[in-house]
Amino acid sequence: LPLFTLALAQAGEFGFVLLSFAVQHGDMPEDTAERLLLVVALSMLLTPLLFIAYDKLLAPRASRDGLKREADVIAEENPIIILGHGRVGQLVDNLLLSCGYHTTVIDYDVETVEGLSRFGVKSYFGDASQPALLEAAGIAKAKLLIIAIDQREQAVAITEHVRRAHPNLPIIARAYDRIHVYELYNAGASAIIRETFDAAIRTGRTALEVLGMDAEKAQEISEFYYHRDRHATQQMAEAYDPNLPRFGN
């Protein structure tokens, strides 16, 4: 897979930080670090050129093969499986790759899969609610499943299925709102992150600063708010009754 090979060069600029961490914490002598910095810098220079070459020379040949596509065949098994390559999945994938982890990403939107592949970001096209696809991706041996799709019911169904088949696999799930948290919690997700919750808190914090509050105090208050709301949501998740209407819980 040439694209995947190219993508390995991609996280280059992140290397600067890891190296400076290592030097700061005394894990690495400075001259070794300097040599590595040079390698990182060169790889960053070369990566875009490699991508251009790939686009001009290799990609056209590959895409001639099939226009209407069935689910991709997943030929690799990585310890992290990410479902959904949208706004959340893309960033999570990039962050984990930057830290040296290996991921397999599955998305059901052809345009996203093909558009991102032109940037060397690899994902597989397929419907993650099909258990067979997850098994093919090596979920039996995986260390972590991240469900980052934006379809509420599917996220719950996948969580339920995977939890039943793999009781010890950690599952991090993206939730639409509070009610969705309760559903994912009952389905067996290990960690649940509301997709707009942190942004809302950051908005509040920014507002406090605009209104003249000291930045440190605004941060303290928004962090407290985060923990309070999270605690309350967890307690609610345990007590949630799915048979009551929207404003009944």
Place this chain on the structure above:
Amino acid sequence: LPLFTLALAQAGEFGFVLLSFAVQHGDMPEDTAERLLLVVALSMLLTPLLFIAYDKLLAPRASRDGLKREADVIAEENPIIILGHGRVGQLVDNLLLSCGYHTTVIDYDVETVEGLSRFGVKSYFGDASQPALLEAAGIAKAKLLIIAIDQREQAVAITEHVRRAHPNLPIIARAYDRIHVYELYNAGASAIIRETFDAAIRTGRTALEVLGMDAEKAQEISEFYYHRDRHATQQMAEAYDPNLPRFGN
């Protein structure tokens, strides 16, 4: 407005924190704080009872009056105007009220406005893309506008209009994704917060911890990642060309 009066009691539990902050920083003698704590605790006990009483006694009488509603008449002028009372607007409003600020919230979804009003959370029904509504809400004297609606084009149009009419008003805007950031930036928003960006970073950070990374290091990395991406996005916003396609920018 009896509901609004009731809502004043609501932020009670937040009082605990403010009080403990005050004592910690030596702003308040401990015995005064203890007496205030008792008041806060009592008010928290009483608030739900007051709401129940409101629901049973006052609300049915009020809602008999009109079922099909036109845009509400906004009779108050508050220094903060929040557009959108969904997942983001609700939380921002609650956080700001908790800190003692006064807000006017406008939403175009009747179910949301009425559902939340049953919990004593006041908002006005209306279409915020109508300049007249914003003027009636006192935007000329406001200190801050927060656009927390989930309609991309409307958010850009409102930002453009308000920026033209009130060049010095701070505008905090909720963005759908990176492209939307560029559009809001060009429209004149003062601060822009991507609605799933922070959640994606938190997901990555949680993943790093699940995979065995030290919590402090995971936080350091995700904070670095946040600043790097934000910086890149700001640079892109300045260079953005709206005439190029999705993957062309």
